Amino acid sequence: MGAKQPVAIVFDTFGSVVDWRGSLIADLTAYGATRGIAADWTALVDAWRAAYHPSMERVRKNEVPWTKLDDLHRGSLDMLVEKFGIEGLTEQDLRHINLGWHRLNAWPDAVAGLTRLKWRFIIGPLSNGNLALLTKMAKHAGLPWDVVFGSDLFGHYKPDPETYLGVAKLLDVAPGELMMAAAHNGDLAHARECGLMTAFFPRTTEYGPHQKRDYAAEQDWDVVALDIEDLASQLGA
């Protein structure tokens, strides 16, 4: 790490800060058992996440009007419940399951690392989640954000430049004073194109046995760390 330090650091959340797959599989498996509803919850979670990018792409390409992530998740869930032939779910069940994305748990290093970074930098999520989702996730997981940037503040999903540059504008900093931190090379590549600083740390088990990429840094990011605690150490926090 050179002398240059960011003023603020924004984090990708799903996969980078929280373990969406492990959290949802555990949450839904327990819920299914309590409700006596049989399903392959692991397969449902993987299929649900697989629907994530295509659902946002329809918004990004203006094929559908702006739709917040909670509603995209719900649309995908309804489709998958039918496809998987899961029987017996009430509207209340479906709402509870959909809000599983608000109940994700942090990776083991995340809270400690963010707490250290918060002393020195402004920290927040920059996620495709909507503000309510991210705020409730932070309460659930104990994420000590200073400020929350949801995609609904911008009416755009990453990697649209309106998201990265929108944060810089709201924080009144130059893009080069803002660092994007993520476990996804693609997110960082788009942030760098917008002039942001970049920090990578791998999450090699994010997709469980289905992980296909992001085992290591693919560009010379400003910081390449082992995890968020290591990021804090490298930034002197």
Next chain:
Amino acid sequence: MGAKQPVAIVFDTFGSVVDWRGSLIADLTAYGATRGIAADWTALVDAWRAAYHPSMERVRKNEVPWTKLDDLHRGSLDMLVEKFGIEGLTEQDLRHINLGWHRLNAWPDAVAGLTRLKWRFIIGPLSNGNLALLTKMAKHAGLPWDVVFGSDLFGHYKPDPETYLGVAKLLDVAPGELMMAAAHNGDLAHARECGLMTAFFPRTTEYGPHQKRDYAAEQDWDVVALDIEDLASQLGA
């Protein structure tokens, strides 16, 4: 307090959570002494705050395009420096003085009360300050917000309904699940008109010797408290 509890509580900040007058007078007096610049800093602070509502009214009435509060503050400061005949201020000085609004200190009960409330409720500012101002103020004063609502998220200043209802929409709660907390009866009256719950606590020294109103609750607000610690107690936090 009846049985009904809010999901989230948003706070007016200037005067309600932070002591803008005492903080700015101390900050600018010390800065003027360091820089060897003579001025009646107390009078400047009072005049600066007096320019606050008229400057926002010009935006609210569309006489000028959307302008964030940092920039309204700077316009008023430039006008007042000339009016007061303060000599010797450089551009760097003026920027530093203008950012005095980012360096306000909390009233003595605020951090403890907010910390208690945060365990039970989502808490954030809903202020006419812009997001950068509010985020930096929170870092300075140690305000433990979950999420930050600045007027620039809405492109509207309070008491425009877009602010109160904009928070409810972003948090995905009904207006009646959201509580506005403030030391200003007027702010609460507008919040109530939008369907929000309301909490009042007085700040009888906000304007120093110039205080003219808001010594006590003027409506039957949902909670009337002594301060933010008492608000936490009354809400069971």
